[in-house]
Amino acid sequence: MNILVCISNVPDTTSKIExxxxxxxxxxxxxxxxxxxxxxxxxxxxxxxxEQHGGKVxxxxxxxxxxxxxxxxxxxxGADEAIRIDGAxxxxxxxxxxxxxxxxxxxxxxxxxxxxxxxxNGGAVPAMIAELLDLPFVNACTGLTIEGTEAKMEREIxxxxxxxxxxxxxxxxGQKGLVEESDLLIPNMRGIMTARTKPLAVVECSSSxxxxxxxxxxxxxxxxxxxxxxxxxxxxxxxxxxxxAKVI
Amino acid sequence: xxxxxxxxxxxxxxxxxxxxxLTYAHDVAKKMDTKCVAITIGEISDDVKxxxxxxxxxxxxxxxxxxxCDNKGLSSALAEIADSEGANLVILSNTNTGKTIGPRxxxxxxxxxxxxxxxxxxxxxxxLVKKKSFSGKAFEMAQSHADKTVIALSPNAxxxxxxxxxxxxxxxxxxxxxxxxxxxxxxxxxxxxISLAEAEIVISAGRGLKGPDNxxxxxxxxxxxxxxxxxxxxxxxxxxxxxxxxxxxxGKAIAPNLYIAVGISGAIQHLAGxxxxxxxxxxxxxxxxxxFKAADYGIVGDAFEVVPxxxxxxxxxxxxx
Numbered sequence: 001m002n003i004l005v006c007i008s009n010v011p012d013t014t015s016k017i018e019x020x021x022x023x024x025x026x027x028x029x030x031x032x033x034x035x036x037x038x039x040x041x042x043x044x045x046x047x048x049x050x051e052q053h054g055g056k057v058x059x060x061x062x063x064x065x066x067x068x069x070x071x072x073x074x075x076x077x078g079a080d081e082a083i084r085i086d087g088a089x090x091x092x093x094x095x096x097x098x099x100x101x102x103x104x105x106x107x108x109x110x111x112x113x114x115x116x117x118x119x120x121n122g123g124a125v126p127a128m129i130a131e132l133l134d135l136p137f138v139n140a141c142t143g144l145t146i147e148g149t150e151a152k153m154e155r156e157i158x159x160x161x162x163x164x165x166x167x168x169x170x171x172x173x174g175q176k177g178l179v180e181e182s183d184l185l186i187p188n189m190r191g192i193m194t195a196r197t198k199p200l201a202v203v204e205c206s207s208s209x210x211x212x213x214x215x216x217x218x219x220x221x222x223x224x225x226x227x228x229x230x231x232x233x234x235x236x237x238x239x240x241x242x243x244x245a246k247v248i
Numbered sequence: 249x250x251x252x253x254x255x256x257x258x259x260x261x262x263x264x265x266x267x268x269x270l271t272y273a274h275d276v277a278k279k280m281d282t283k284c285v286a287i288t289i290g291e292i293s294d295d296v297k298x299x300x301x302x303x304x305x306x307x308x309x310x311x312x313x314x315x316x317c318d319n320k321g322l323s324s325a326l327a328e329i330a331d332s333e334g335a336n337l338v339i340l341s342n343t344n345t346g347k348t349i350g351p352r353x354x355x356x357x358x359x360x361x362x363x364x365x366x367x368x369x370x371x372x373x374x375x376l377v378k379k380k381s382f383s384g385k386a387f388e389m390a391q392s393h394a395d396k397t398v399i400a401l402s403p404n405a406x407x408x409x410x411x412x413x414x415x416x417x418x419x420x421x422x423x424x425x426x427x428x429x430x431x432x433x434x435x436x437x438x439x440x441x442i443s444l445a446e447a448e449i450v451i452s453a454g455r456g457l458k459g460p461d462n463x464x465x466x467x468x469x470x471x472x473x474x475x476x477x478x479x480x481x482x483x484x485x486x487x488x489x490x491x492x493x494x495x496x497x498x499g500k501a502i503a504p505n506l507y508i509a510v511g512i513s514g515a516i517q518h519l520a521g522x523x524x525x526x527x528x529x530x531x532x533x534x535x536x537x538x539x540f541k542a543a544d545y546g547i548v549g550d551a552f553e554v555v556p557x558x559x560x561x562x563x564x565x566x567x568x569x
Contacts, residue, residue, distance in 0.1 A: 013497050013517045017385040026382075037498040092351070092361060116347075118383050118497055124361045127319065127351035136429040137319055139348040142491065152433075156492060157316050158258050158344055158445055160437040164317045166430045173348075176498070181485040211360035212397075215376065215389040220523065226530070226540045231549030234557040237529070238565045240545060245527045247449070247506040248473065248565070 038114025091210025142177025274303025456511015514539025
């Protein structure tokens with residue numbers, strides 16, 4: 001099995017989000033970058049599938065050279081090789097188009113992405129790739145098994161689950177459930193050593209602009225101080241929720 | 249020119265989110281001095297006629313059948329109708345379905361796609377619209393560089409208004425849909441529970457509850473308030489509660505009117521997924537819990553004493569109101 005895992009390089013979940021003084025871009029100073037958590041489930045799943053079925057796991061990222069440590073981490077976790085599309089991922093269509101180009105130039109049986117990235121939360125890239133390449137697409141995927149050339153999947157839908165099947169190749173928008181949190185692979189020393197010599201190819205970005213852009217950012221307005229209610233005075237809380245907040 | 253809105257129905261009925269996007273589409277259409285067209289699936293029933301009460305000028309009902317997983321067929325049908333209605337704006341709800349088909353519709357229509365929006369566009373040419381970003385830790389003004397834009401509106405971000413339209417036009421159509429390449433085997437509905445996406449009130453609990461057997465009082469409180477139940481990440485990771493209940497940065501992002509967090513400290517990752525809630529209540533033994541900095545109301549106390557008392561007070565409140 002030839003599996004591609006698309007990786008977003010995102011600020012660590014504990015990061016405080018700050019912007020430049022003109023509010024036009026995200027301030028990366030002092031921010032630790034990580035593999036997008038949704039992609040991490042896909043990466044571990046891909047490595048487990050390789051253990052079962054043989055083959056190769058490739059990771060790809062659309063980003064500048066600053067995202068290479070994140071790709072090296074994916075190699076240390078167990079991916080075989082990495083590709084970086086050199087450019088600034090400013091828009092989901094641009095990212096989808098460039099990833100689609102890499103996919104169409106290779107023979108992947110399975111393309112796994114996270115359902116969304118935790119920075120800009122567009123959640124659009126997996127569906128756009130499926131559309132651009134006319135491949136089957138399963139979003140919010142929480143379970144996957146491969147039997148021959150067929151994939152069986154579980155996915156989250158509003159108010160329940162749906163069990164689906166599809167032929168390969170296939171695009172997946174994945175999340176927790178593909179593997180459990182406790183099964184997530186972390187790099188060991190041998191992995192970190194071998195990652196240094198695994199291939200990391202850099203390819204040129206072929207298009208210049210996307211269909212949308214971020215013009216400015218702002219932080220949510222500061223909350224008013226929390227109104228404390230004494231334990232034992234739950235009646236007061238109910239009154240506040242009814243009369244003041246008007247939510248019950 | 250027109251504004252086209254996908255009136256998503258779940259099991260044949262429209263949910264709150266559909267009326268939110270319809271109100272939104274009506275307001276945007278009015279601002280742009282154009283008409284608002286709702287697309288839905290199925291025959292024109294009394295349920296479908298309700299769409300005229302929220303400002304639709306025309307309702308196009310697709311008579312083709314779609315499985316939940318058939319994102320290819322559904323997006324091809326939507327794009328076909330949107331194009332034939334001359335849409336320069338397509339609005340969907342930012343639900344699982346909306347997020348799955350919206351980007352496909354955008355690619356088909358050569359449109360840009362902007363998700364998680366929280367307001368009507370502040371400018372229409374080029375289109376500029378406010379959206380949530382960084383998992384609720386920030387807002388962003390996003391600009392479209394295409395002539396057409398597909399917008400996915402964040403649930404609970406826009407107030408529903410009735411805009412009765414007596415002259416709404418109802419038509420049915422059979423689309424030339426592309427065949428699906430994913431087949432549905434079966435669907436398992438979560439039984440009798442209120443889905444987090446549509447819940448106006450959510451009761452959530454964390455490790456402070458000490459074990460999965462102690463969730464009875466959370467469910468009781470949720471039942472009383474017709475609320476959905478949710479949990480923190482550690483609780484879903486150790487398997488006390490299903491993953492589908494995990495709210496937070498890497499779980500579900502929710503925006504109910506009222507969020508009550510019991511025994512959840514309020515780590516930055518948790519708050520990211522819930523801080524769009526209109527009102528938040530924190531109940532925690534630790535007065536230093538970060539949740540008290542984010543909440544509107546707080547009680548420092550033992551959940552096993554506070555929650556049962558709260559249940560009694562809610563019962564009394566309900567019987568006298």
